Amino acid sequence: MSGMSAFRRSNSPKIAYVIEPRFSGGTSAAVAAELPVAAEFGQVVVHAITSRTFGENQHVSPVLRKVLDDLQIPLVWDAPFISADFVFLHNPSFLKFQDTLGTKIIARYLFVITHENFLRPGGEEGFDVSTCLSQIEVSTISLRKTLAPISPYNRKAVVNWLTTSRMARYWDVLDCDWFNICQTDLSTPCETPQDRRGRHSRPGFEKFPAIADLDACFPKHSQCNVILGADALLEARVLRAHWNLLPFDAISVEEFFGMIDFFVYFTAPTWQESFGRVVAEALAAGKVVLANPDTGATFGDAVLTCRPADVDAIISDLIDHPHRYHEQVSRAQSALDRFSAGNFRAMLSSILSADSGVLT
């Protein structure tokens, strides 16, 4: 970091974040986590854009508000011009319901961090990517425009989308992942794991697999099955006597993790987590995580990847061999290092210095 301090002193770049601060989920959390790191590199200004996706109000996600206040970074709403050495535009999908970005961006380098997958599993578009990128493209003057994927699956989707798009020539793809910083206290795993399973997510249909898969993941013979965020299941009366269905905010995440030893997380096969912060939280909480291969790919061997039909056998094996359970948790928590603020700092440093002409 000493080198970093040196170049801050000698040459402090202007970094502008362009965000829709009303995202309630992972995007705002990710931006909030990286702002302190970015602030180490230069003068950070955060620009909020009012988009049709969220309407007219100027609400700011609480997690983001707190960081902005802590760092005393001003939040500028709907500036007609944004000028900076580096502009980081997070999650372009907020432009999907409009035709025009009412802000001109003048930057040496523009990075668009692609939080939402461009393509869903199977190849269908996740949102109207062309509309979003076109708005950015026509509103921006920069030396280079780069798409920054946040995970292996997210990268695959960006690359595949570009291969079919006429816009490919306007955009580079960052060769390293603009990952989410996941830096929470690590909990030790339980001494003797039991067949206590659970999952936690927002209640959207995309977050849940088919009912048959849910049945396979959370069977009758399991000691407990806690489904936090089961609002839609409750509403649709998809009930099982052996399921403990809880609405999204019914209990805290800490309480939830206290109820389970295995985090079993499958989504609709037609949707894919772009990063999977919930998985990282479960790993940090000392749980064994079972998920599909694409979700697991973000976390390497930290996640046991499988199909819903395989869940029972894996859990049974780990209960029979607690040492394997402990090894897995240990391995997983080590892997979380990859998503530390330090690693992000290094990634950002390489981006800011590489060929930029700014940080030299």
Add this chain to the structure above:
Amino acid sequence: MIYVEAGTRSLRSFDAQLIFAEQLSARGYNVCIDAEYLPENAGRGRIYDAAKFLVDPAEHTAETVFVLGAEEIDDALLASLRKKQLGPGVPVIATGRFVTQQSYIGAKARLAYALGREAKVINLTDFQPRSLMPSSVSPLVADIRPVSRRPEREMPNVTVVLGSMELDNPETLSCFSRMSSQGGYNLKLIVSGTQNDAIKASPFHDLPTYLYTGLSPLTLANTTDILAMFGHGIAGVRMAAFAVELIAAGGVAIDCTEDEVLTSSGAPALLGPKTPFALDAYLIGKVIGNTPQISDQASKSQWLHTVDISRLETAAGLKRKRRGPVRTKPRTLFFPTNGVGLGHAQRSTVIAKELPDTVSTIFAAFPSCVPLVRREGIDCVPLVQRPDTKSNSDGNDILTYRRLGATLQENDTLVFDGGYVFDSVYRVIRERRLSAVWVRRGLWPEGRSRQTMLRREGVFDQVIVPSEAFEELNDAYSYGDHVHYVGPIVRQVEQSAEENEKLRARLADRFGREFSQLVVSMLGGGVASDRSAQLQAISGMLEARPDCLHLVVTWPGSAVQPAAFGWKNTHVVQTLEAIKLCMAADLVISAAGYNSVLEMLYHKIPAIFIPQSAPYLDDQTRRAMALAERDLCAMITEREFMKLERTVSEWLDHDCAEVYRSALSKIELPETGASRAAELLTKAGYRK
């Protein structure tokens, strides 16, 4: 089974589901709608429309799913799709009018989340660049039929949709009334509830009006040759679907809307006058007489391609199954209402038995009538009776509608014997395109609204009025070539004096006692008028006569007051052969219903009549009075207990009945009308 779902749950969406379900059904597919979609405020018409489609999804496996209105998808749809756990081979086709690419992608994604696989999503804005109703959830498609397949009618049916037309100008209704009365076409008006109220409150209340939900768009299109649409814009999706169906079926649409909504969408419609005052001249001068050429021109329009339902079928991989008629031989179905007793059913069986053997006859009847019909060797579809007369529930009539619909097909004949024409009857005639005959007895009581009673007469090809025995009782309620008066329809039984004696002997044996005088009381089951006081009085006065047997005769299944069972000389008999008991009786005391009176008259049985009275009955007092004035019976009103006692005594002790018997033997009665009615029915069937 094809499920028709909708992106959101609302009246608007439900209309779209009904319209599309009916179209698919008409094309031979098994279609259903999850009953959860039925809105609370669906209203009477929609409930009838929906009855044949609503199902519990747990009972029917989905083979194909159509989702309408996918531009807006709520969680209820997604939950419904997910709960169905559709197999990978079940096609899911969604239609929507997506204004942006994002709305298309968003809808596709949401469906995919619920299904776990991709649905085929059709953007109707590509399909129909200029939709009749750009906000419509309904895909507004139709079966494109060759003009040559249009039925030819003697007089074209002209349907006028009033739309947002104000009726504050009194000349407007007067104009429609003139149009309705002239002979060049049959006119009907499609109106809103408010317009309907205004018309019914006006001097032109007999204008043939239908509410928007009165019949399905498909049925409207099938029964219309020329449509004229007024107002601003289109009056809802049902009317838009009606217009599309009609044009697709080779009918003529005239765009009289202020904003020329039909023609501006590219539909091959005529641009007509924007005021109804010029419509008649326009119809007579420009349209009627030229309809084949107009339809022919319209059939060449490219617009038809944009509304072709087969494009959606292709998307779903559906193979159209042409449903041929299940039967090749047409049948004649009698539907007698049950009224108070079984009079309607009995009259219908009398007519049915006069039909030639070549006519395939079947009945649909309420449970109380079923044995009566079946004992005549006629098959009978059992219906469900209304739970009670005070209930406003349409539940049993919806079931009747379903059963009639399942029993009848095009070219069959429906014979309805009853007063009030139920929705079930009216709808099934229209939907199945039946030949329809209304057997409508006269002698309506004072105060009954003729307007209400006759409102649906137009749905029948013929009205057969069984006459009363005396001319002064034969009131005319409607006129025209379709109304036929036939002689009294009465069941006639032959029973010799010897058979009478044998019957009396059997009764003595059955009740374990000898008697010299037999009294029969037939005062009804107390449904219309409570006659328990009179029955008690009669039973009481006969109790003192040890040589008298008193039988309280009712139809099988009728309710009998418990007090009737408390007498030694009185016994309750439930039978379909009341007339035979009457023929063997010394004294008959009866209500003055049509059948009872005619049976007494034609079998020359002297009787004491105690007329019943209820708003839904015919005028029994007038009928009994007509006989009494001719000394053919004694008539006693419900309050004349002293007279009742005196008369009974006189008849039993002094044979006062003789004077009536003598008059009965001399009276000349009109020829009975069952054969003529049967003849008319036979012709009705052939005419189709």
